[in-house]
Structure formats: C-alpha cells, structure tokens
Amino acid sequence: MPWKETCLMDERIKFIGYYLDDELSISALCREFGISRKTGYKYISRYKEFGLDGLKDHSRAPQIHPNAVSNVVEEEILLLRSKHPRWGPRKLRAWLRQHKPGIKCPASSTIGDILKRHGLTVPRRQSRRCPPYLKPFLNCGYANDIWCADFKGWFKTGDGCRCDPLTISDAHSRFLLRCQHVKKTDFNHVKPIFEAAFLEYGLPRAIRTDNGSPFATTTLGGFSQLSIWWIKLGIVPERIDPGEPSQNGRHERMHRTLKEETAKPPKTSLRSQQRAFDVFRDEYNFERPHEAIEMQTPGSLYSNSNRPYPLRLPEIEYPDDFTIRKVHHQGDLKWGGRQIYLSQTFAREYVGLKQIDDRYWNIYFGPTMLAKLDDFKFKIIRPSISKKTKTKKG
Numbered sequence: 001m002p003w004k005e006t007c008l009m010d011e012r013i014k015f016i017g018y019y020l021d022d023e024l025s026i027s028a029l030c031r032e033f034g035i036s037r038k039t040g041y042k043y044i045s046r047y048k049e050f051g052l053d054g055l056k057d058h059s060r061a062p063q064i065h066p067n068a069v070s071n072v073v074e075e076e077i078l079l080l081r082s083k084h085p086r087w088g089p090r091k092l093r094a095w096l097r098q099h100k101p102g103i104k105c106p107a108s109s110t111i112g113d114i115l116k117r118h119g120l121t122v123p124r125r126q127s128r129r130c131p132p133y134l135k136p137f138l139n140c141g142y143a144n145d146i147w148c149a150d151f152k153g154w155f156k157t158g159d160g161c162r163c164d165p166l167t168i169s170d171a172h173s174r175f176l177l178r179c180q181h182v183k184k185t186d187f188n189h190v191k192p193i194f195e196a197a198f199l200e201y202g203l204p205r206a207i208r209t210d211n212g213s214p215f216a217t218t219t220l221g222g223f224s225q226l227s228i229w230w231i232k233l234g235i236v237p238e239r240i241d242p243g244e245p246s247q248n249g250r251h252e253r254m255h256r257t258l259k260e261e262t263a264k265p266p267k268t269s270l271r272s273q274q275r276a277f278d279v280f281r282d283e284y285n286f287e288r289p290h291e292a293i294e295m296q297t298p299g300s301l302y303s304n305s306n307r308p309y310p311l312r313l314p315e316i317e318y319p320d321d322f323t324i325r326k327v328h329h330q331g332d333l334k335w336g337g338r339q340i341y342l343s344q345t346f347a348r349e350y351v352g353l354k355q356i357d358d359r360y361w362n363i364y365f366g367p368t369m370l371a372k373l374d375d376f377k378f379k380i381i382r383p384s385i386s387k388k389t390k391t392k393k394g
Contacts, residue, residue: 012055015040016047069106069114076103077114089115144305146171146238147204148251149194149215151185152258158268165277166190167258168197169251171208174293175302176254176284177201179277181270187214187225194226195309198233202305206236208248215239219343220370220382228349231366232313250292257284316366318352323361326350338378342370 015033018024024032030040046054080092087095089111096105106114115121140146152165164185168178177197182189207230209215216222216239227237240247262280267273285302289295318324325333331344333351342351342363352364353373361373363380372381 008057009055012043013052015043016055019044069110070104073103073106074114076100077111078118078120081115081120085120088112140171143170143172143175143302144202144204144307145206147177147207148248149207149209150248150251150255151212152255155263155266157266157270157273159270161270163266163270163273165258166193167251167255168194169254170204170298170302171250173298173301174250174254174290175298176281179258179281181274181277185213190214190226191229198309200304203233203235203307203309204305206238208238208240208251210245210248211239211242217345219345220380221365221368223343223345223365223368223370225345228345228365229313231368232316233310234307234314236367254284316350316352318350318364319354322352322354322364324350324352335373336375336378340373340378340380342380 011033015029015035018029018032019026026040026044027037030037033040043055048054076096077092080095081087084091089108092111093105093108096103112121147168148171149166149168152167154162154164157163163181166178166180166182166185167176169176177200178193180193182193211222214224214226215237216227217224222239223231223237230237245252258277258280262273262276267276284298286297286299288297290298293301325335327333327342327346327349328339329344329347330341331347332339332341334340335353346365349365351370353361354364355361356372359374359376361375363370363373369383371383373379374381
C-alpha cells in the first residue's frame, strides 16, 4: 500500500516518531499511515541500523555483480595499456589470455568500457561518406563494356616530387589505356586524360572506380563533376563499395605489377618516371602474356569502341512524363514558387522529376534517382541505403 500523498521522507520520519512514542501497535500505526505491516517493519529496521539515513530510498541495483571485473584485473589491463598505448581491447585481451592465464579475462567490450572510463580512448570522428552505388554492375563480356580507373598510391621520385599515377584499363581485355602522372588529382587535371583516351579509343559503356575524389563526392547519388560529365556522354559511372578493392580486382592486380616494374625503386624525376610508365604500358599491352586471358596479350584482344567521342557534349534527355527543372548556380531549383536546395554539384544542370503520388516526386539526374521530393513540406529526402540488391564481381 502507498504512503499518504505528502513528502515521503516527512511521512517516514513521522511514522518513526509515533513508533518511538509507543502509543499505538505496529498494526494500528501502519493502518494510520496507509502502509502494510511489512513496509512498516522494513523502515523500523532501517532506522535502527542506519538512523534517519535509513529512511531514504535505496537503489534497486544489485550490490553484488557476479561478473564484475576485480580491481586486480582492471589494474593489469591499465598497466598493459600504459605499455602499449596503441593496443585496442582485442589485442589487450589476447595478450592477457596468453601471458596471464591465472586471471579471469573479461570480454573485449568490457575492456573497452574500462579504457573509456579511465579516459584512455578517443571517440572516432564521424565523417560524411559517399552514398553507396546501389545498382548492379554491368556484365563485362566484350571490350569497352567496362573501363576501370583509379590512382595508384602516390610515392616520391628521387628528387622528392610527389607522383600520382592515374591508370585506366579495359576490364575485358586488361588493355592498359592510360598510365599517366597528374599534377593534382582533381577534375581539371583528370578530365583531359580521359578526354584523350575517349578520342583515341571511343567511349565505354561504364567506368568503374572507387569512391574517392574526383570520381565521387558525398552529395546526392555520390556524383562529382567527372561522373556528371560521363553521364552526359552516355557512360555509366560505377562505384565499388568502400574497403572492397576486390570489386575492381583486375585493375588492382595490374597496379601490383605496375609498382613492381616501375616504382621499386622510383625513378630520379617525374619525367623519367613517366618514361618508365610509358615503357611498361607498351610492354604490358603488346608483349607480356596474361594468364587470365589464356596467355594472350591485352593488345591482341582489345579493339576500339564503336561509340566515338562526340564533338559536342549532348544534354541529358528525360522521358515525356518527367518535369524538367534547371538547377541554379547556387545548387537549388525552383519548385512550387519556392527555392529548394539540391546540391551545388548539379549547378546549371537539368534534373527530371517524376510524380509518384499526390505528395512525392522522384528526382533524377539522367538514369539515376537522386532523392525524393516531399511536395507538402518542400523537403528533399535522401534515398534509404539500408538494403543492397546488386551483385558485384571484380
């Protein structure tokens, strides 16, 4: 039964006062205060043992934890961490189990909690990531179905200059289309190299890259200036999952050979390094037998694309049932008399909107859906990325 609706502590003190006066029996006293005899005896016992402090509410948490880490084990963990400040919970636990078999070693998560409690961990900064590419990869059955592009890890030449080689290869034949050092890994320096490759070999159906700059950004759809240019040329920009270089495995395997042949050790200058790249590319394409293509050379399998590079960059065409809007230079579009921010990446580009129902519209750039527009709230909704349906192969 509950105490009367006053301050609980005052009621308990009053109850003990009446009890000490010894004028009423315990049963009558409990009826007077509206509590059970069990509750009455509990607070009498607490008062006798702890005084007035015993009348306060006690924590209901268990006072004894059978799985609690002992002070000795916690000290061992902290001592080991002080000797190896870069070791994480799993390494600490593995070492303790191997070298301190006599102690009960807690779980890695518990060790992490101990380190956090003592201020020995630094929380990782959450950074924005590029939205994943959710479409299935195109099949690669012929030359120019898929080109692969990437930057081989940078290194310094003998004169201390940084070398960033951009490589482009044909996934079917393994033909190395370009291997060229660039001054900067941005759109303005990378575009001319792709443009030269398009002029020489024609256009592929798709280009597969990782999620780094200048291939992708953290904006809607992961688009960058480079991938927007590709879309307008009718090229599908495919992107592998973060941390999954095997999805571009053929290109990565070529990088290993490139490093062994041209960068161990690096050449004395950027000019001599580029000459080494050119010699390697010629040998790789026309002399070196390739096991994955039955010991043939890439040059014997590759042929130019039947899609020539256009003299004029075409605009994207949308179906007749789409509503077309041009993105302003600030990155917003006009809708329903309001300015709705999309992304500055699409500045001066045309996007298509397809109505789903009375409230929502899908926003497309070319064949790719960027986001959903809530027509009631004038709000852009990013697509959900919780599920993936594509199958990927290197």
